[in-house]
Amino acid sequence: MARSDSASSVMQAALPKVRAILAGFRRDGFPVDVEGIAASQGMHVMTCRMPPNVLGALNLTSEGWVLLLAQQQTPPRRRWTVAHELGHHLLHSGRAHPIVRTGAAAYDWTLEVEANAFARELLMPVEACETALAGHPESEWPSVVSETFGVSRSAARWRLVEMKLAQPPEVLVPAL
Numbered sequence: 001m002a003r004s005d006s007a008s009s010v011m012q013a014a015l016p017k018v019r020a021i022l023a024g025f026r027r028d029g030f031p032v033d034v035e036g037i038a039a040s041q042g043m044h045v046m047t048c049r050m051p052p053n054v055l056g057a058l059n060l061t062s063e064g065w066v067l068l069l070a071q072q073q074t075p076p077r078r079r080w081t082v083a084h085e086l087g088h089h090l091l092h093s094g095r096a097h098p099i100v101r102t103g104a105a106a107y108d109w110t111l112e113v114e115a116n117a118f119a120r121e122l123l124m125p126v127e128a129c130e131t132a133l134a135g136h137p138e139s140e141w142p143s144v145v146s147e148t149f150g151v152s153r154s155a156a157r158w159r160l161v162e163m164k165l166a167q168p169p170e171v172l173v174p175a176l
């Protein structure tokens, strides 16, 4: 569990930053303007052709940080990629400066867990999720989160898991 402990401690440190960012953009409600947020944090977002297994990459160039986004992404997937890479930018740029982060086998999973936790908090803040879910039956929760926050059903489900409102799909319940 050291990995998630590490991720949660980084997230605790990063939460004020996430909330300060959101406070400036939440006036328009949800889904948040994630590409506008990325631009406000000094990232230039560009769409380009990329290898099939790569959704986004963060490059430090002479012009500053450039987020390259693959063309072939649904809008929810694109929003997630931007939020995830913004997490790397804000949480990890002081610790390491990889030129490109992709889906390569050499992933540092601790960094990935942290970037995903950041993306969930940015796109689906806990309090806003609780507000959105109020009054809906449990069976509708994944679709409510997905539609309210402009994320995929998969991302919505993981948010519910993180909030302890759903079971992780891989968990095997031992037979008694």
Ligand SMILES: [Zn+2]
Binding pocket: 084, 088, 101, 111, 112, 115
């Ligand atoms: Zn990543």
